[in-house]
Amino acid sequence: MSRNKKIILTAVLLAMQIVLSRLLSIQTPISKLSFAFVPTMLCAVWLGPKWTVLLNVLGDLIGATFFPKGAYFVGYTISTAVAGFIYGIILYKKEKDSYNDLQFVIRLTISTVLVAVIVNMGLSTLWTSITNGKAFIPLLLTRIPKQLAMIPVHIIVIFVLEKILRIPFDKYIRSNDD
Numbered sequence: 001m002s003r004n005k006k007i008i009l010t011a012v013l014l015a016m017q018i019v020l021s022r023l024l025s026i027q028t029p030i031s032k033l034s035f036a037f038v039p040t041m042l043c044a045v046w047l048g049p050k051w052t053v054l055l056n057v058l059g060d061l062i063g064a065t066f067f068p069k070g071a072y073f074v075g076y077t078i079s080t081a082v083a084g085f086i087y088g089i090i091l092y093k094k095e096k097d098s099y100n101d102l103q104f105v106i107r108l109t110i111s112t113v114l115v116a117v118i119v120n121m122g123l124s125t126l127w128t129s130i131t132n133g134k135a136f137i138p139l140l141l142t143r144i145p146k147q148l149a150m151i152p153v154h155i156i157v158i159f160v161l162e163k164i165l166r167i168p169f170d171k172y173i174r175s176n177d178d
Contacts, residue, residue: 001174006047009173010055013039017059022067033146041087041158044111046169049088056084075127083119087111096170105159112154116147 017039025034036059044052060077090111093099099107121143129136 005173006051010043010047010051013043014055014059014062017055018063018067021059022063022069027069035157037154038157038161040084041091041108041111041154042161042165044084044087044091045093045158045162046173047088048092048094049085052084052088053081054084056080071131073127073131075123075130079119079123079127082123083115086114086118090114096174101159101163104162105155108155108158109151112151116151120147 017036020038021034021036025032025036039059040052040056043055057077057080060080064072064076090107091104121140125136125140125143128134129139
């Protein structure tokens with residue numbers, strides 16, 4: 001895939017991420033519910049870790065600049081970069097048939113659990129604790145049920161979307177007909 005296609009695809013996914021994260025999400029002081037994981041995980045599958053980290057960092061910076069929900073804190077940008085890296089390393093399909101559907105579900109499960117534990121329950125809880133002045137453990141205890149509930153949602157949504165978009169992606173984007 002050409003660099004131009006990667007840039008354009010990342011820009012489209014970035015726009016989707018900002019809309020899903022900043023405009024179509026439900027935000028509480030201790031948690032956030034959105035489908036912003038969709039562009040992130042699709043970018044990870046299609047473009048790999050460096051593009052996914054770039055997507056997430058730009059999405060966080062642009063979103064925080066144009067649609068602020070409180071003061072900017074760099075910790076959340078670090079969290080989104082770590083999540084993009086984890087998804088990109090585990091989910092990237094370098095070649096068209098890099099792995100089958102069962103392997104994809106296994107990779108989705110591993111990456112989703114890692115991001116839920118390391119980023120969402122670990123780092124993001126730490127940042128919320130720091131920025132809100134709340135104790136870490138009570139915040140963590142409130143986040144665990146949401147994270148456990150969202151793991152299967154992430155896996156199912158991404159598996160279905162990737163399967164639906166696989167043929168058009170391979171035909172129009174992955175192809176070398178630039």
